[in-house]
Amino acid sequence: MTHRNDRLIDVRGLARVEGEGAMHVRVRDGAVTDVRLEIYEPPRFFEAFLRGRRHTEPPDITARICGICPVAYQMSACAAIEDACGVTLPAGLADLRRLLYCGEWIESHVLHIYLLHAPDFLGYPSALHLARDRRDLVERGLALKKAGNDLVEVVGGRAVHPVNVRVGGFYRVPRPGDLAPLRERLRVALDQALDTVRWVAGFDFPDFHHDHEMLALVEPGRYAIERGVVATTGGLSFDVSRFEDHVVEEQVPHSTALHARLAGRGHYLTGPAARYTLSSRWLSPLAREAAAAAGLEDQCRNPYRSIVVRAVETVYAVEEAIRLIDSYEPPPIPAVTVPARAGVGRGATEAPRGTLFHRYELDADGLVTSARIVPPTSQNQAAVEDDLARFVAGRLDLTDEHLTAECEQAIRNYDPCISCATHFLDLHVDRG
Amino acid sequence: MTTLAVWKFASCDGCQLSLLDCEDELLILADRVRIAHFLEASREVLPGPYDVSLVEGSITTPADAARIEEIRAASGILVTLGACATAGGIQALRNNADVAEFASVVYARPDYLDVLATSTPIAAHVDVDYELHGCPIDKGQLLETLAALLAGRKPDLPAHSVCFDCKQRHHVCVVVARGEPCLGPVTRAGCGAICPALGRGCFGCFGPADSPNGAAEAALLRATGMSGEDIQRFYRTFNVSAYGAAAEEAS
Ligand code: SF4
Numbered sequence: 001m002t003h004r005n006d007r008l009i010d011v012r013g014l015a016r017v018e019g020e021g022a023m024h025v026r027v028r029d030g031a032v033t034d035v036r037l038e039i040y041e042p043p044r045f046f047e048a049f050l051r052g053r054r055h056t057e058p059p060d061i062t063a064r065i066c067g068i069c070p071v072a073y074q075m076s077a078c079a080a081i082e083d084a085c086g087v088t089l090p091a092g093l094a095d096l097r098r099l100l101y102c103g104e105w106i107e108s109h110v111l112h113i114y115l116l117h118a119p120d121f122l123g124y125p126s127a128l129h130l131a132r133d134r135r136d137l138v139e140r141g142l143a144l145k146k147a148g149n150d151l152v153e154v155v156g157g158r159a160v161h162p163v164n165v166r167v168g169g170f171y172r173v174p175r176p177g178d179l180a181p182l183r184e185r186l187r188v189a190l191d192q193a194l195d196t197v198r199w200v201a202g203f204d205f206p207d208f209h210h211d212h213e214m215l216a217l218v219e220p221g222r223y224a225i226e227r228g229v230v231a232t233t234g235g236l237s238f239d240v241s242r243f244e245d246h247v248v249e250e251q252v253p254h255s256t257a258l259h260a261r262l263a264g265r266g267h268y269l270t271g272p273a274a275r276y277t278l279s280s281r282w283l284s285p286l287a288r289e290a291a292a293a294a295g296l297e298d299q300c301r302n303p304y305r306s307i308v309v310r311a312v313e314t315v316y317a318v319e320e321a322i323r324l325i326d327s328y329e330p331p332p333i334p335a336v337t338v339p340a341r342a343g344v345g346r347g348a349t350e351a352p353r354g355t356l357f358h359r360y361e362l363d364a365d366g367l368v369t370s371a372r373i374v375p376p377t378s379q380n381q382a383a384v385e386d387d388l389a390r391f392v393a394g395r396l397d398l399t400d401e402h403l404t405a406e407c408e409q410a411i412r413n414y415d416p417c418i419s420c421a422t423h424f425l426d427l428h429v430d431r432g
Numbered sequence: 433m434t435t436l437a438v439w440k441f442a443s444c445d446g447c448q449l450s451l452l453d454c455e456d457e458l459l460i461l462a463d464r465v466r467i468a469h470f471l472e473a474s475r476e477v478l479p480g481p482y483d484v485s486l487v488e489g490s491i492t493t494p495a496d497a498a499r500i501e502e503i504r505a506a507s508g509i510l511v512t513l514g515a516c517a518t519a520g521g522i523q524a525l526r527n528n529a530d531v532a533e534f535a536s537v538v539y540a541r542p543d544y545l546d547v548l549a550t551s552t553p554i555a556a557h558v559d560v561d562y563e564l565h566g567c568p569i570d571k572g573q574l575l576e577t578l579a580a581l582l583a584g585r586k587p588d589l590p591a592h593s594v595c596f597d598c599k600q601r602h603h604v605c606v607v608v609a610r611g612e613p614c615l616g617p618v619t620r621a622g623c624g625a626i627c628p629a630l631g632r633g634c635f636g637c638f639g640p641a642d643s644p645n646g647a648a649e650a651a652l653l654r655a656t657g658m659s660g661e662d663i664q665r666f667y668r669t670f671n672v673s674a675y676g677a678a679a680e681e682a683s
């Protein structure tokens with residue numbers, strides 16, 4: 001057992017997170033003095049090149065920020081631009097958006113549960129290694145993930161970067177006959193999702209709790225996905241139009257990564273656990289039952305249990321998709337007209353990884369003059385680093401290799417989507 | 433056993449995700465190849481050389497320009513995935529702009545960045561054996577390519593335009609029927625003409641087909657009422673400079 005008092009642990013090339021990142025931990029005299037979760041994803045400058053594009057373009061363009069949650073980018077962009085242009089979607093089209101979004105929740109959550117996170121709990125380097133011993137489990141995950149992708153494909157036209165979404169609605173709405181086979185698949189998926197909850201509930205969860213303020217959209221009456229007001233566990237509640245009054249991005253001395261904080265309050269956490277903690281009572285009875293049987297209470301403050309929350313949300317998304325298909329009547333027109341006008345619009349939706357905020361400023365011709373995108377990962381970064389510091393402090397007697405693996409697992413609790421973290425920089429500060 | 437490595441440069445992960453999205457084929461593939469490097473899927477990293485490397489993303493930093501050379505040297509066959517890797521991707525929109533100004537819009541301390549002024553395709557740096565186009569790539573083309581390479585033959589990848597696929601699938605032409613601007617006549621097939629099927633004009637995510645007729649496309653786009661600026665923007669999104677001459681003739 002190596003137990004050095006001073007050491008620097010560098011994990012380059014974090015595996016099984018979307019995008020690439022690095023983590024730095026510095027220990028001095030047996031105490032953790034610095035923790036950095038660092039993204040070395042090269043910047044792609046979306047907010048810069050959105051300027052000068054037409055108000056119809058951001059949904060397709062911002063989808064390319066992340067291949068894992070393109071629908072979230074499309075939905076937040078549409079919401080913000082429609083807000084700028086003073087347009088509200090009729091109920092039928094709004095429901096269709098929610099249906100599409102359910103597909104993304106399913107495929108993205110299942111990708112994370114089965115391919116990225118569960119192998120950690122079971123001691124495998126990947127799901128492909130797990131499949132050598134338990135092929136049935138991995139096959140179940142892939143089938144469930146496929147149901148989500150099929151849903152995105154049928155409603156969105158393509159699984160990655162859907163082509164059917166536009167400001168104001170869709171290019172073409174599905175015929176009820178297009179959705180019928182999907183419904184059959186989703187019935188099977190529901191059982192697979194329930195089995196997934198039972199499976200992950202049996203994992204061994206380290207005893208670890210945080211007390212961060214949590215933030216998510218809330219829509220009283222139903223579980224928030226594609227709209228809602230912003231609420232926090234600290235009792236804040238505000239309209240999306242006031243997001244920037246409450247959430248400030250700061251540059252911290254140890255890193256160039258911008259950290260989002262709640263003005264006057266500090267760091268916070270967004271994501272599945274935050275959604276669950278703020279809205280568990282709005283889950284469907286079946287999803288609530290599954291959560292209770294899995295040992296979740298009304299709140300979830302152990303980041304390791306986020307995998308259970310993802311599984312419960314998958315159950316909810318599958319059920320919700322079935323419900324939306326059952327009540328589906330093709331809207332009379334696929335999209336409402338969204339006439340350009342000068343203005344500022346803001347929109348936020350619940351990406352699988354948490355609240356995703358967009359703001360656009362348009363000129364009278366409908367050209368974008370400025371854009372701002374606040375992805376979940378940059379909102380979470382300060383809280384994650386805080387957790388990691390406490391986490392590492394309790395594990396300093398582990399070997400570097402072992403600690404590295406444990407830190408990777410801990411980071412994956414938050415499912416950081418690093419390619420989406422448009423504000424993260426690769427800077428190494430040598431503090432000697 | 434054939435060793436397969438997957439590498440990422442500046443990108444959205446959508447193309448490598450397309451491999452994980454092959455839900456029905458993934459485990460069969462994993463039985464036949466040794467996945468030696470695929471950070472999105474596995475912690476296990478095996479040393480090279482690698483028989484086949486799949487490369488996603490474009491080159492945007494000095495460090496990445498060096499890294500792709502190492503990957504090329506360690507790879508038997510190198511296949512590039514998607515518009516980022518084959519044409520610089522959407523991030524190549526910086527190529528016609530001032531990257532320092534771009535950086536200052538997004539970052540409070542742009543001086544900390546170490547980025548190149550351009551986003552360039554992999555083939556601008558090293559030899560590439562096969563290119564899969566699209567933003568994202570098509571799963572079917574990816575599987576065809578992997579199957580072909582495992583069998584030791586050349587992958588069958590089309591070079592004709594989206595229009596051919598549209599006709600073959602009996603889609604109504606969106607230009608003729610609805611006056612929608614469409615890049616289908618000059619865009620490479622591979623997606624299955626999914627946009628026209630929805631009544632939407634192709635916006636060129638697969639990049640140019642072989643020998644596109646730029647003059648004819650120019651007339652078509654102008655007839656839908658687009659201005660020269662609109663046309664420029666239409667061409668310059670997902671495959672920013674790839675359309676080259678076709679874009680010039682059109683605007
Ligand atoms: S080509 Fe498109 S889908 Fe593929 S990595 Fe680049 S942005 Fe993503």
Ligand code: SF4
Binds near residue numbers: 623624633634635638
């Ligand atoms: S029709 Fe054109 S824009 Fe649409 S997916 Fe195919 S190549 Fe891409």
